[in-house]
Amino acid sequence: MDGIPFDLLLRWTHFAAGIIWVGHNYSSVIQRPTWQPLAAADLSDDTSPRFQALLNREHGFFRWASVVAWCAGILMLQQRGWLAGALGLQGALAPIGVGTYIGTLMMANVWLVLWPHQQKVLGLKPATVEERLRCSRITHLSSRTNTMLSIPLLFFMASSSHGGLLAG
Template sequence: MDAATFALVLRWAHFLAGVVWVGHNYSSVVQRPTYVPLQASDLIGDTSARFQSMLNREHGIFRWASVVTWSAGLLMLWQRGALPAALHLQGGQAPIGIGMYIGTLMMLNVWFVLWPHQKKVLGLVPAPVEERLRCSRITHLSSRTNTMLSVPLLFFMAAGAHGGLPLA
């Protein structure tokens, strides 16, 4: 695959996976705009293999979309020779570098905060009802954190690619 085709594939992978990842957060905000604490009775749901498989698949797509988005973004910067400047927030690469750091924080939040707690809420990992209820609040806050972080992330990504910040 030539460099131009590789760049195009990376751009589209980054864009489409980002839509899935960030879109999942925005969808969550629309579906449940305020936090409504779960009750123990809410956790007594369908434990069929089919239901659990669907839950796992949905959350798996969301989690892995974060990895694809992040990886494709880093590869694009690397391919263009811009990764060192972005990492060090130098010159015109500073905005995209800030966006990269925000995206990294968001991905780590998905994998190391949201997902471990969500597995308990969904019953994929055994936990007492009290722990599942506690974890539901953590997953809500973790998801909302990523939703809020996506606003400056998108700003810095656009500013990095299209100007918008007076950095030389």
């Protein structure tokens, strides 16, 4: 595939997936600005409105959007010949490299912390009510961590194109 159309496809894929991924975190902050612990009744009664609200939320889109955004970003860096320099935090590629590491950490957080605990909260994996309550707090903190990490992530992504002063 010719370089320019492929680059444009990667950029838009990275951009759209990033909006879905990070947008999910921001909308969560807006919808639930403070953490409200679940009650045991919320988890023991699968017909409770609160549990149904949790169950009806789409979790797959934002999880897979993290993979798509990350892969598109890595492919863009590779296609331009910048991947090694970015990962090595070399010169003008250091800011995008820091952004890459933050994005990698965020994706790992989604798949290795948030999702395994969320599966228990939603009843997709067996867990006691007490464990599900504990896991609900962990998923909240994991999600908020990614929301906070998205701020420096976006800064370093933008500074890689517009902030030559950082690496200068």
